[in-house]
Amino acid sequence: MPSEFHIICVSGSHEKLQMAAMIASVAAASGDKVTVFFSMNALTYFVDGHTASAPAEGEFGGMLDKKGVPPFKVLFQQAADLGDALLLPCSMAMDLLEITDENLDPGFGPATGLTKFLMDAEGGQILTF
Amino acid sequence: MSETKVIDACNTYCPGPLMELITYMKQAEVGDVLELLSTDQGTASDVPEWVNKIGHEMVSSEKVGDVWHISVRKAK
Numbered sequence: 556m557p558s559e560f561h562i563i564c565v566s567g568s569h570e571k572l573q574m575a576a577m578i579a580s581v582a583a584a585s586g587d588k589v590t591v592f593f594s595m596n597a598l599t600y601f602v603d604g605h606t607a608s609a610p611a612e613g614e615f616g617g618m619l620d621k622k623g624v625p626p627f628k629v630l631f632q633q634a635a636d637l638g639d640a641l642l643l644p645c646s647m648a649m650d651l652l653e654i655t656d657e658n659l660d661p662g663f664g665p666a667t668g669l670t671k672f673l674m675d676a677e678g679g680q681i682l683t684f
Numbered sequence: 685m686s687e688t689k690v691i692d693a694c695n696t697y698c699p700g701p702l703m704e705l706i707t708y709m710k711q712a713e714v715g716d717v718l719e720l721l722s723t724d725q726g727t728a729s730d731v732p733e734w735v736n737k738i739g740h741e742m743v744s745s746e747k748v749g750d751v752w753h754i755s756v757r758k759a760k
Binding site for chain 2: 623
């Protein structure tokens with residue numbers, strides 16, 4: 556029986572983005588419905604011109620740069636490509652960053668309001684990072 | 685005619701090996717057997733869980749030295 560996972564990414568720390576991406580990719584590729592809502596610091600890594608390298612929150616974060624650890628951006632992309640996960644940028648964050656869909660990584664969109672995200676998430680599990 | 689494809693995911697960490705398997709599984713034909721090579725301990729328990737959920741078929745799973753050899757047949 557498929558489940559629904561609705562993931563909210565807020566933090567810009569490497570550890571939290573990595574864990575969110577791991578859950579999104581495995582759940583989506585296992586047939587579960589997955590939506591990921593990116594806001595605040597988490598969204599910036601997917602905007603053109605911004606760094607793709609997230610700072611470590613603690614000791615473990617530095618270990619994630621080790622060769623062989625799948626980058627979180629690749630895992631989110633695999634979630635979308637292999638499991639039809641929706642990667643949704645927060646419309647409020649986009650307004651503050653003064654960006655449009657065209658400034659985001661391929662596979663992102665459409666700009667989504669928090670209310671719409673929460674309505675769609677009703678009945679499923681919401682995980683926040 | 686089905687074939688066996690070997691996917692070498694050694695020295696990558698969770699969920700890298702599983703995602704490699706899923707990527708190739710999407711491209712495989714029904715009946716094909718994929719053999720995943722992994723040094724990640726969690727892969728040996730994660731892959732059978734995924735196979736069971738999706739409805740493919742576990743063929744074999746064994747550890748040779750430090751490397752897990754996990755064979756899965758695409759069933760649908």
